[in-house]
Amino acid sequence: MxxxxxxxxxxxxxxxTALIPYITAGDPEPWxxxxxxxxxxxxxxxxxxLGVPFSDPASDxxxxxxxxxxxxxxxxxxxxxLEMVSQFRDKNTTTPVVLMGYANPxxxxxxxTFAEKAQKAGVDGVLTVDxxxxxxxxxxxxxxxxxxxxxxxxxxxxxxxxxxxxxxVAKGFIYYVSIKGVTGTAAVxxxxxxxxxxxxxxxxxxxxxxxxxxxxGKSAAAVSTVADAVVVxxxxxxxxxxxxxxxxxxPAAVASMLAEMRHAINARDMANA
Numbered sequence: 001m002x003x004x005x006x007x008x009x010x011x012x013x014x015x016x017t018a019l020i021p022y023i024t025a026g027d028p029e030p031w032x033x034x035x036x037x038x039x040x041x042x043x044x045x046x047x048x049x050l051g052v053p054f055s056d057p058a059s060d061x062x063x064x065x066x067x068x069x070x071x072x073x074x075x076x077x078x079x080x081x082l083e084m085v086s087q088f089r090d091k092n093t094t095t096p097v098v099l100m101g102y103a104n105p106x107x108x109x110x111x112x113t114f115a116e117k118a119q120k121a122g123v124d125g126v127l128t129v130d131x132x133x134x135x136x137x138x139x140x141x142x143x144x145x146x147x148x149x150x151x152x153x154x155x156x157x158x159x160x161x162x163x164x165x166x167x168x169v170a171k172g173f174i175y176y177v178s179i180k181g182v183t184g185t186a187a188v189x190x191x192x193x194x195x196x197x198x199x200x201x202x203x204x205x206x207x208x209x210x211x212x213x214x215x216x217g218k219s220a221a222a223v224s225t226v227a228d229a230v231v232v233x234x235x236x237x238x239x240x241x242x243x244x245x246x247x248x249x250x251p252a253a254v255a256s257m258l259a260e261m262r263h264a265i266n267a268r269d270m271a272n273a
Contacts, residue, residue, distance in 0.1 A: 003096040003124045004149050004172040007046055008207040008228065015272075017224040017265050019044055020209060021258050022100065022233030024051040024067035025084055026076030028244040032251070034087045039251035041095050044262030048088075049127075049231065052081050052101030057129075063234040066241065078105040078114070082121040089122035098125035098151060098172070111139050115146040125149035125172045133169050140169060153177055156196060167204035173229060174206050179213045188213040194226040217264030224265045225272065232261060 001009070011018050021040050025033050037048055053071035057064060078101075085097050099118070106114050106128065118126070126148055131139065133152060140150045149172030154163055156177065166174065176196060178188045188210075197208050210223050211231030220230045236254050243250045 002147065002149055002172065003094065004047065004098070007096050008173065011046060012207075012228070016269050017227065018046040018207070018209070018229035019220070019258070019262055019265060020047045020049050020098075020211075020229050020231040021045050021236055021254075022049040022051060022064075022211070022231060023236060023240070023254070024053060024064060024071050025081040026053055026071035026074050027067040027237070027240055028070045028074075028250075029247045030071075030074050030076055030080065030084075032247050033084045036251045036254060037084075037088050037097075038091065039255040040258055041092060043255035043259040044266075045095065045258060047096045047098060047229070049098045049100050049233070050081065050085065051233075052078055052099055052105055054102045054105065057102065061234060063237050063241070067237045070244070078109055079117070082117050082123070085118075085123055086121040093122070096124040096172075097122065098127060098149075099123055100127045101129070103128050103131045106139070111142045115142045115148060118148055119146040123148055125151045127151040127153070127175060129153065133165050136169070144171075149173075151175055154196075154200060156192065160199065163200060164203050167200065167206070170204070170206060172206070173209050174200060174204065175231065176200065176208055176210045176227070177212050178210050178223070188219055188223055190222045190226060193223065197226055214261075217260045220261040221264040221268040224268050230261070230265060232258070 053068045053076050057068050143150050151172050152166045152170045153175050178193050207228035209229035209231050210227040214220050214232045215235045223230050239254045239257050243253050
């Protein structure tokens with residue numbers, strides 16, 4: 001059983017909702033990333049989503065686009081990101097790590113080489129935003145060989161037929177995009193999300209994570225009533241940006257924001273127990 005499956009199995013048994021923070025590797029300085037990952041776990045992260053910097057992150061809003069720019073100014077590559085995961089694993093062998101990014105860096109390094117390095121580093125899942133399931137068969141097969149879950153996005157505009165296609169090939173969890181548009185640009189309509197998750201649950205037993213539009217403890221707690229996992233990114237990256245000139249403060253500052261969300265989710269979980 002993968003680390004991701006073990007994580008969600010344990011949370012389900014305890015009646016808890018997973019909290020998955022997203023950060024961009026190498027932002028604003030490469031040395032910040034690993035301490036920040038550890039700080040997020042201390043603050044209540046169940047899974048860490050680590051963004052691979054890319055020059056044209058089409059699905060991301062301006063906040064994460066700028067984070068990618070800052071990381072790329074530091075020449076952070078996919079190989080550097082894998083080194084960061086390996087360093088994280090020196091102290092943490094249990095928290096799942098999912099890489100989120102785009103196909104170009106994977107194709108440049110080669111799927112097989114990437115999978116070998118990712119497995120060795122301790123990567124548990126990969127979400128490639130611009131790789132649709134129809135084009136992913138070869139990549140999925142290689143990741144399967146290296147015990148890495150392939151995670152896919154489902155959007156509000158995804159048709160039932162396409163939902164089934166994604167449900168049939170996804171592993172680890174399915175990431176539901178709660179808004180139409182890019183990251184960090186709108187608030188979540190929980191009723192709409194709930195209806196879509198009901199559709200997905202009729203097609204899969206995989207955990208369902210919800211991201212895009214989650215900004216604070218209130219929105220995180222609201223989404224936790226309908227989702228198996230709450231994914232938060234842009235709100236944390238804004239905090240990183242605010243402290244970019246004082247990078248030594250970033251782990252504590254971002255962890256404090258995440259801890260507030262963790263507290264709100266836990267309170268809602270207990271109320272619904």
